[in-house]
């Protein structure tokens with residue numbers, strides 16, 4: 001049976017879907033009986049969605065790649 005401290009350890013894997021089914025069921029049952037951990041999970045989930053909304057990363061990653069490419073080209077020119 002899961003305890004509250006186990007939930008804290010596993011909750012990220014639970015959200016990511018990284019847990020085997022037996023562990024997911026164990027967590028799920030603990031969440032059913034423990035409102036404390038339900039609130040905890042909800043908080044984590046809302047934090048994650050805030051992060052995702054606040055930092056839509058696709059554009060940034062493209063810029064970073066572009067910058068890396070430019071730097072790489074500059075280095076190559078410098079070598080010659």
Ligand SMILES: [Zn+2]
Pocket residue numbers: 003004007030034036037
């Ligand atoms: Zn709990």
